[in-house]
Amino acid sequence: MKINLRDITKDNWVDMIELEITKEQEDFVALNSESIAASKFHDDYVNRGIYLDDEAVGFIQYYPNLGTLRKKVYR
Numbered sequence: 001m002k003i004n005l006r007d008i009t010k011d012n013w014v015d016m017i018e019l020e021i022t023k024e025q026e027d028f029v030a031l032n033s034e035s036i037a038a039s040k041f042h043d044d045y046v047n048r049g050i051y052l053d054d055e056a057v058g059f060i061q062y063y064p065n066l067g068t069l070r071k072k073v074y075r
Contacts, residue, residue, distance in 0.1 A: 005048040005060070008036060015056035016049050032059045 008016055017033040030038075039045035039061065050058030 002053055004051050006051055008047040008049055012049055012056065016047075016059050019056060019059060035059070035061045 006012065013036060016036065017031075019032055021029055021031065035045075036047055039047050042063070044063045046062050046064075048060050048062075049056055050060060
């Protein structure tokens with residue numbers, strides 16, 4: 001098994017919005033569809049799909065801390 005991160009593209013964005021969050025997560029993270037939409041208005045947001053082999057298993061969004069070389073995970 002191989003875990004990898006992939007860019008969100010027209011070929012896999014539906015895989016990302018079909019991933020569900022648990023009821024317990026609802027107060028802490030936005031829906032993947034909301035995060036992907038927000039990234040279209042914030043050029044510094046970076047979206048990645050998390051894959052186990054070829055199966056979509058997660059989503060991450062981060063943005064670079066432009067004042068340093070550090071990255072900040074947004075969700």
